[in-house]
Amino acid sequence: xxxxxxxxxxxxxxxxxxxxxDDALTVGRATQIAHFAIRERLVTMLGSPxxxxxxxxxxxxxxxxxTARRGASYVDKILRGAKPADLPVEQPTKFELAINRxxxxxxxxxxxxxxxxxxxxxxx
Numbered sequence: 001x002x003x004x005x006x007x008x009x010x011x012x013x014x015x016x017x018x019x020x021x022d023d024a025l026t027v028g029r030a031t032q033i034a035h036f037a038i039r040e041r042l043v044t045m046l047g048s049p050x051x052x053x054x055x056x057x058x059x060x061x062x063x064x065x066x067t068a069r070r071g072a073s074y075v076d077k078i079l080r081g082a083k084p085a086d087l088p089v090e091q092p093t094k095f096e097l098a099i100n101r102x103x104x105x106x107x108x109x110x111x112x113x114x115x116x117x118x119x120x121x122x123x124x
Contacts, residue, residue: 049098062092
């Protein structure tokens with residue numbers, strides 16, 4: 001998570017938007033980042049749909065449940081004797097799009113209906 005001084009720098013620079021990349025620090029501060037972005041009237045794009053719950057505008061990223069399910073499959077194979085080095089490397093194949101309508105309203109934005117229809121989750 002950017003320190004307070006970094007948030008102040010972002011506010012001074014007045015970017016058009018804010019891209020929040022998933023990592024351990026930003027996930028733990030997602031709500032704080034979202035509130036900052038709303039206060040500064042910044043459009044936010046998050047690397048995780050789950051982070052839109054805390055007020056982020058739009059989240060797009062791998063489906064967490066599917067990723068966990070695939071991880072459990074690997075654990076099962078290893079416990080049954082498979083060598084980890086013999087297992088293929090997998091990448092996520094299922095992605096989700098989430099839009100937070102409360103944030104849309106707070107920023108005074110309009111989301112095209114076509115984008116709302118594509119969303120896997122719309123937070124009201």
